[in-house]
Amino acid sequence: MSALAARRAGLQQLRRRAANSTMWFVAVLCVLAAILPLGFVLYYVLAQGASGINLDFFTKLPKPVGEPGGGMANAIVGSLILVGLASLVGLPVGILGGIYLAEFGNNRFAWTIRFLSDVLSGVPSIVVGIFIWAMVVVPTHRLSGMAGGAALGVMMIPTVMRTTEELVRLVPMSLREASLSLGATHRRTVFKVVLVAARGGVVTGVLLAVSRIAGEAAPLLLTAGSSPFWSTRIDQPMPSLPVQIFTYAIQPYDDCHRQAWAAALVLVSLVFVLSVAARYATRGRFRMVR
Amino acid sequence: MVSASASLRPASLPRQGDRGTKIEVEHLSFYYGRFQALKDVSLAIRERQITALIGPSGCGKSTFLRALNRMNDIIEGARTEGVVRLDGEDIYDPAVDVVALRRRVGMVFQRPNPFPMSVFENVAYAPRIHGLARGSDLEELVEDSLKRAALWEEVKDKLKASAFELSGGQQQRLCISRVLAIDPAVVLMDEPCSALDPASTLRIEELMHELQQKYTIVIVTHNMQQAARVSQETGFFLHGELIEFGPSAMIFTDPTDKRTEDYVTGRFG
């Protein structure tokens, strides 16, 4: 090889090595850039929210806008009730539907349902709110906890259905065959054997769905609305933490902001605990595309 | 068509005198974590001939092959001990540039693995990254490599077509062509025909005969007839050890070790 060619080859090698190192550098930077916002958000929520957390926050009702003091006890309770109502809608459809897909799901109808479930998970939450508004709020002429629960429930369905199906599928055939060969009916096999085996995963799937809807505000604006009072009747408007955060954050009063941050802290803590627990338990088993 | 007697037909007898050693392996041991896959293997691979490695599944022959171009490096938890000399240089020396090594020692895999690009792009990939040629020089290089792999006539009109449109046998020859494009000294083949039909297998064996005039070839195969047909020297592996190594004619007709004899006569594996 001539000296020139040798030198060019050497330069080429250098360039290749440099490109390789640059790749590493840029990739690490990107990961840091991706995680940094999380740090910022969490930091501020903690810093700003901590000062608003006190006993009053958890026990008192909101004061009229502008007056300092008060709390968000009704919103906390309201959120819990709404999640409960949502589960009444979301869990049966999600779990039983997921069982159908896993046990009987090799036909065109099942594939259509799977596709539509994916479609549903992609529908913007505000549109789901509009849907329930038209189906429940308009006929009943009022905003209600019932409507809010329905909206959140509809949003739960795709997550619960997909999780249930995947986990029921994972239960090995041998377990089913053992049960069936002992003379058990299919449904008994599913409920007593398969679901029991999959229950850990199904529960965490539910937790994941709950963590997702607990923070939703958009659909609730159109369905459950808000209320400054104690509200446990499902046929009345029902306050919730996410809606309260929104309402208070856009007010011009500092005290409102303080309470909004506190509510954000509570919400984030709740959602994180659920989310982390759910993901930790299902890690590696399957990937969920949200 | 391969006749029954071909299994015992000795390949051209090695002219011991005028062929130097290309690769010298001394006391090579390899560990996957705590499992020892290769135990103290030593042998010498002669240049410009075909050396075959045979043995039952899991005996370490593929692991050994991959040690020759340090493909084992990409496995996590792998440890290599011993010396492997290519033209006198230890390839496991920390100063060695693995990228340069793999230019000189190329590999063809069991299942054809063409890139999701055109035929031309596949062959041009390696010359490009190593900066060997550009423009019309590159086109010539690609044509030349395809000719050496006996594939040119079949693809000269569809160089832009996706590599996936070729048949299995053609894809494997494409992979060979890809390796030849960077002008290696050694070509390692890991069961190159096991995923192919008999006709394609035959063509690749013919190709090997042509290639050995210029390149050193080491082939792992579980097909003993193939080993007997194509190779000049053969090594028999068992449980990570090299049991016997010598001229193919001898290994298949008159082996020294009983285990070798049991294997080549089909008593196990």
Added chain:
Amino acid sequence: MQRTVSAHGSLKARGVLSPWFGDRVFRWTTLLFAACVLAIIALLAYLLLADSVPAMRAFSWRFLSGRNWDPVHDSFGALPFIYGTLVSSALALLVAVPISLGAALFLAELAPPWLRNPLSFLVELLAAVPSVVYGIWGIFVLVPFLRPVEAWLGAHLGFVPLFSGAPYGIGMMAAGLILAIMVLPIITAVSRDVLRAVPVSQREAAYALGATRWEAIRGPVFRYARAGILGAVILGLGRALGETMAVTMVIGNTPAISASIFDPAYTMPSLLANEFMEATGKLHIAALMEIALLLFVVTIVINAIARLLIWSVARGAPAGVRE
């Protein structure tokens, strides 16, 4: 109907009490619940369509090109909101995609195994933060931060129409940035999965030819995965288009079409969140419904395309492999 049970009698059992019947009921019950999804989507589509008819009849295609949204005079043009939605989402992708791809590259190819899971975890946690929390953080942290940034940009690059205008802080730029943070996790997670789905044999072939890590990734790995990565980006787009609360809180909610990203704007979801409860006129509601219909159709189509692309890589052979 009796169930014949005697030891030497027939094994047949008929009627309501038979296990066979029970299993049929089981199958049909679960099927019914699964069918609820179908019912919901069908009803939703029908509803949006039916309720937007008055607006469609009144404005037809001018709805999409009209710039004037005037509930008082019953004149509705949706262009400002379409513009706001598209531009904010485009901005979000512009910022998020390079970072996401780099992060996905690291997580899929470069990170040592012990680092992979915790880091992926952290990125996915970003997706768990509720939209309103991003919103409140946006109002009180991001916007005040952006004001001096916008002022600086305006001072130095103000001749570019993109950076003209007063540095409000609140506006398109803030919305774009917040959306970028919100779509980052999904683009990263899906791209990472797609990259991991590339068969080892492709990488091995590249390494065996003497390629460096980067050359192997840039060549065959990326080629193999690119449809799926495009799908990941489109999935992120779908998410950005439908995002409501965080955007509403920082975009300014002004139906203006402006070249400057400092100016406030308005997106379709924000409009729906703000005006829906106040709307009284039938035409007003119909117009809002039509916007919801638009949003619905666009997000469905985008999500479907995205999933198709991802499926072509991550579930099986890429398009073009002959079995």
